[in-house]
Amino acid sequence: MRVVVVGGGIAGLWTSLSFRKVEVILVAPRDPSRANTFWAQGGIAAALDPHDSPLVHYEDTLKAGAHFNDKRAAMVLVHYGPMVVNKLIQMGFRFNPRPHLEGGHSFPRVWNTGDETGRRLMEFLEEKVEGRVERVEAYVRELLTEGGRVVGVRLEDGREVEADAVVLATGGYAALWRRTSNPSGSVGYGILMAARAGAYLTDLEFVQFHPTVSLTDPPVLLTEALRGAGARLVDEEGRDIINPLLPRDVVARAIHNHRRRYGPVYLDLSKVPMERFPVARRLYERYGERIPVSPAAHYSIGGVRTDVWGRTNLRGLWAVGECSATGAHGANRLASNSLLEALVFGYRVAIDIENDVSEWPTFGFMDERVIDYVEGDENLDLVRDTLEEVAGVEREERSLREGIERLEGIGGLGNLARAILEAALWREESRGVHYRKDHPEASEAFAGRLGVRFNTIR
């Protein structure tokens, strides 16, 4: 049996390492800094301490997710958490002895190596993969299908690689926004490929915005822990604009509105012990103690709909990591649950494929949208400006409709952007990270998920 894993972040590397019996080909560009994983600062959440419990982690996950979580997926996430993190440790990965406490967690359970956890993880996993897994350094352009089943991938240079199973681990789509904490390639190309082949997407409207990304070149994410350690959010005159310890989405909206109405917002680092934060310290040394910040698209909760084994609705196709939508995060992701999600579900995908499954899930949605797939040219600049303008931390019907009109006829990633806007338009309520100015409350009428697919079935 031959499995093709697409993507070289934590999800792709870890899944590749989790197979025991099958031939694995890992297809991804080599440069680790193109993966979101490389930039992860906080760490991996898991209830390892005997005084902690996966059930408490579960409750924290549901609370953060506004109880919109797929309960089964969230339960799997927290219960497999200690096992996969222990596996990493047994393989030789060294975390700091004490986990961090992060916003939304009721126990210190974020395992880390300081504020460069992602970089260390990438180095470690890359080394482990070396010699164990065949690597093809390339981008995948298209999924190959036969009678509705995924049977391989087509690379950028036109070469085809056949497979009995394809695992998509291509990351999220937050770099479709102009302001983002993600590397520029995190535009959801893998998600688009899957949808083009007939996969269902869901939760596309749920994009987490990080409140404090520096307005420097390049932009740098200034971790929440800085605010925990005394950083303030101030205006031009040094006056506080909001309590910096309020929840992420509340702070993000306050900064957004202050910038729109009154002017710049700064993260004031004068009271922070900078020796604890090497990433932020580099900025501090260059720009001084007041760093201009704004919210930026950070994490895509939506993606290719999967069950708790990573199976999509397409036979032969699994998805894992940020490109997938297991539903575990609900309407807002709890900090440090996404590296964990890649580890837990990557491990389960490998088990599932090696068990040679014959059952395939069908997904029920509250409602469905079929998006006309346009083959035309892609205009990524227009896509980024449009999403930034109409689908940021606050949305409303009028501007969402304008955005959809503006992107009419735009091919490639324009299709994914239209799907995101359609999803945001459909959800006439505010829930988790999705805030509609024209519908500021949650509504029972939208207590379920929207399924999105493209009309491309060939």
Ligand SMILES: Cc1cc2nc3c(=O)[nH]c(=O)nc-3n(C[C@H](O)[C@H](O)[C@H](O)COP(=O)(O)OP(=O)(O)OC[C@H]3O[C@@H](n4cnc5c(N)ncnc54)[C@H](O)[C@@H]3O)c2cc1C
């Ligand atoms: C600044 C920052 C800080 C973060 N901090 C944390 C944290 O502390 N804790 C936490 O849990 N999460 C954190 N996150 C989120 C977390 O890093 C990501 O959700 C996670 O790393 C996603 O892993 P992934 O493997 O799914 O995707 P990625 O790491 O993005 O990897 C995707 C891979 O797929 C490749 N790829 C894409 N398209 C193709 C294609 N068509 N063909 C071949 N290859 C392709 C890419 O090149 C890349 O190698 C952070 C994110 C950012 C940006």
